[in-house]
Amino acid sequence: MEALGYDIPEPGHITRLADDLFWARFDLPFRLNHINLYMLDTDDGWVLIDCGIDNVHTKEHWDALLNGPLSQQRISQILVTHHHVDHIGYCGALCDITGAEAWTSAKEGEHAHWLYAHEPADFAALMVKTYTQYDLAPEAIEEVRHRGSRYREKCGVLPSFNLVEDGYQITTKAGVWTARIDKGHSDAHISLMDKNRNLFISIDFLLPRISPNISADIRDTDDDLLAHYFQYLTEMQALPEDMHIFPGHDWPFIKGNLRATALIEHHHMRLDQLEQAAKSAPLTVSTAMDVLFGRMFGEHELYFASGEARAHLNNLKSSGRLIKQQDDAGIDRYYPS
Ligand SMILES: [Zn+2]
Numbered sequence: 001m002e003a004l005g006y007d008i009p010e011p012g013h014i015t016r017l018a019d020d021l022f023w024a025r026f027d028l029p030f031r032l033n034h035i036n037l038y039m040l041d042t043d044d045g046w047v048l049i050d051c052g053i054d055n056v057h058t059k060e061h062w063d064a065l066l067n068g069p070l071s072q073q074r075i076s077q078i079l080v081t082h083h084h085v086d087h088i089g090y091c092g093a094l095c096d097i098t099g100a101e102a103w104t105s106a107k108e109g110e111h112a113h114w115l116y117a118h119e120p121a122d123f124a125a126l127m128v129k130t131y132t133q134y135d136l137a138p139e140a141i142e143e144v145r146h147r148g149s150r151y152r153e154k155c156g157v158l159p160s161f162n163l164v165e166d167g168y169q170i171t172t173k174a175g176v177w178t179a180r181i182d183k184g185h186s187d188a189h190i191s192l193m194d195k196n197r198n199l200f201i202s203i204d205f206l207l208p209r210i211s212p213n214i215s216a217d218i219r220d221t222d223d224d225l226l227a228h229y230f231q232y233l234t235e236m237q238a239l240p241e242d243m244h245i246f247p248g249h250d251w252p253f254i255k256g257n258l259r260a261t262a263l264i265e266h267h268h269m270r271l272d273q274l275e276q277a278a279k280s281a282p283l284t285v286s287t288a289m290d291v292l293f294g295r296m297f298g299e300h301e302l303y304f305a306s307g308e309a310r311a312h313l314n315n316l317k318s319s320g321r322l323i324k325q326q327d328d329a330g331i332d333r334y335y336p337s
Pocket residue numbers: 082084185186204
């Protein structure tokens with residue numbers, strides 16, 4: 001991985017990355033403290049790619065962009081790459097402000113609406129069930145019992161979505177971008193590539209610094225998302241070394257093929273660590289987290305860390321390296337096969 005030397009855009013400004021591609025960076029109230037949003041300039045108007053979380057800061061930042069660098073522009077389309085709140089949260093409001101329609105893949109749209117539809121009490125019950133299966137600490141379970149919906153906290157009312165399918169194309173003033181849809185970090189995440197110009201908007205599936213969170217889905221905690229992500233990364237190993245990659249976090253970079261190899265190795269190392277640990281004592285998600293991360297987490301991080309540990313256990317189970325059994329208390333335990 002090697003960073004490309006673009007200036008990081010300040011709030012209210014956009015940085016040109018190619019003749020038709022622009023970049024804005026919005027703050028996030030998490031440890032991962034920002035998100036990259038992209039824009040494509042077409043003969044029809046501008047396509048906004050991702051929206052930011054639903055909060056006052058995002059509203060102010062969009063107001064500054066729409067009254068600043070984008071003030072003379074028609075917004076033709078809002079494309080949401082996946083259902084995570086930092087990408088989709090402000091989508092409904094942005095549709096209302098711009099008059100543009102929202103687009104995403106069928107599964108991401110459905111997943112977002114499914115999460116949003118949960119009343120706070122239902123969402124809390126789902127979290128209690130999940131954290132019980134994971135054998136997390138009683139205090140952590142009590143915390144989510146009273147927390148309500150972590151999704152609605154950061155996501156505004158969702159619009160209905162037009163559907164983006166694999167191979168969907170956006171023709172801009174300078175080229176043609178083709179959508180690909182992948183499963184791993186989320187169900188059916190959209191990224192966009194212009195092969196002719198060697199440009200790839202990878203969003204959250206290929207990041208230069210951090211490992212994209214591969215986290216078990218609370219709707220289907222056994223789904224082996226990591227197996228799908230390995231497939232994606234294997235394909236990415238064939239990327240041209242000089243392809244310019246535009247991620248959802250951090251900065252534009254090249255050598256994405258080497259980054260994909262490093263991520264494959266990273267996940268295999270974690271799988272090996274867990275398989276080894278299970279030989280000493282059966283694992284729960286909680287003890288798997290200790291093996292992988294070895295430290296305590298705040299509530300927000302615990303959600304991702306436990307999901308990540310579970311995703312690795314799911315992969316060890318589906319590849320036959322561990323066996324899962326649920327005990328009478330509803331706790332999942334993983335044994336050597
Ligand atoms: Zn994401």
